[in-house]
Amino acid sequence: MGDGYTARFSRRWRVAAAVGAVVVSAPLLTPAPLVVTGAAGRTVTVLLVLAQAAGFWWLGVRHRLGTAVVLAAAAGLQVLYPGAGPGLAFVAVCTYAWLRPATETLWGLGLAVLAACGPAVARGRWTMAGLWLGGVVLAWSWGALVRARGARRLAERRQAVLEERARIARELHDVLSHTVSVMVVQAAAADDVFDVDPARAREALRRTEQAGREALAELRWFLRSVRADDDGDAGAQAAPQPGLGDVERLAATVSAAGLPVTVHREDTDAVDVPLAVQLSAYRIIQEALTNALRHAGAGKAEVVIRSGPSEVSVEVRDDGRGGSGAGTGQGIPGMRERAALLGGTLRAGPAPGGGFEVAARLPTKEQNR
Structure with missing residues (x-):
């Protein structure tokens, strides 16, 4: 051999x-x-x-x-x-x-x-x-x-090629799954009220168009980042990656798609949090909200962000039916992998008072040393 x-x-x-x-x-x-x-x-x-x-x-x-x-x-x-x-x-x-x-x-x-x-x-x-x-x-x-x-x-x-392919697959999943899910929900809503309420149907279609434009913008950013990595460029021309400061915009998009989301912050200045931690936290919140929108049948969701001197914790709770948290797709395993890569932990499962909860703890000290 x-x-x-x-x-x-x-x-x-x-x-x-x-x-x-x-x-x-x-x-x-x-x-x-x-x-x-x-x-x-x-x-x-x-x-x-x-x-x-x-x-x-x-x-x-x-x-x-x-x-x-x-x-x-x-x-x-x-x-x-x-x-x-x-x-x-x-x-x-x-x-x-x-x-x-x-x-x-x-x-x-x-x-x-x-x-x-x-x-x-x-x-x-x-x-x-x-x-x-x-x-x-x-x-x-x-x-x-x-x-x-x-x-x-x-x-x-x-091995480096395989790891890069896995990273690209995770990023593509995170970039597209959320926005496409929003587009599907909005298109379905437009179809439901198309005959009885054309104004609401047009509003849903406009939101679908906006979500599609956001998906294209994120996809262009992602492709520019990949090309910059391949060319050894620092990616100065690429748009900045999303972080904790973009969670409210994400919540507004999900709320417009039919799942009201509230955001509570118990953090200090998010600028002090390393960019890698901010990106992972954002993607975990995005994936959790996407799952709640698509699969949980939830009526509302809540996002809690806490920043401490040594870690960032995020919690996403909804009142839907949820699941066991042991899924085999890209969603929950991908979130766990993101947390593990930073030395953190992630728990996903039924919430104590009902519904479903995703809670992640991401350390920040290692990145600041």
Whole structure:
């Protein structure tokens, strides 16, 4: 089973490796002490040098074949030239360990041990064989380590992408679900009174249009924010994100849709609350009111905001039928996740006196440090 990481030995590097193999082995083509003397020995040497270069070329496309050819040629050159070392065998096994997962390259490690240490063992040079063994293990370990680091970076990038997608999904849900719900309620109200009270129907349609414009404005703000993040911009041209100061406007929109909402504040200056906390608090209130408007059959709702020196708490209560608070959609789980990301808590469930209540506690000290 692979690790999902793909290492690429580009054509340019394959050419460089093949040429480098010939250049490094070129001294062996000059007059030197050969085990096999004469023309036959020179011919075999040339063939092994060329085979070694071809092995490095194949290493980028046919990993097993390239590795085997380089290691076999390196062993042959050590047999012909007692003074030659297995330097290129180290390069080959290191590259192979980088190109493929570790479990696939263990045979290459074993073959490299034979190719590097075998000729020295055959001559009884045990110290040299021990050095070559250490070199092979070190080369293979280095290649495997570089691959592991690359695989870890790839996994981190993929995780970041998944987290960003989840964030975008939450934001889109928060941006659109509230306003679209208001539009649906207003459109239904207009349809109910269209024949008997055209004036009320027109008013409902105007509110539907206003809600649609607000949805488009929030969606444009959201898309500008996403593009600014992608481009590394600070988003100076994007409209400010909603915060605690916008709760009254949100309550007015929900009230106009048919669910009267009152807002009570027991806070100090909301400017002192970090923007991330303000945005999360606003989205939690927005989602709770949207749920009450769509699902609870509530006749009224109340929002309570408290700001202290170390936390912000928000409570949204309605007199509807509510539910258990253990929903599996984006709503309540999304609110809990928002609170948890800030180190806070969220409770959603039936209120003691009836109806449904959402209560969140969001710490502010960490963001101010």
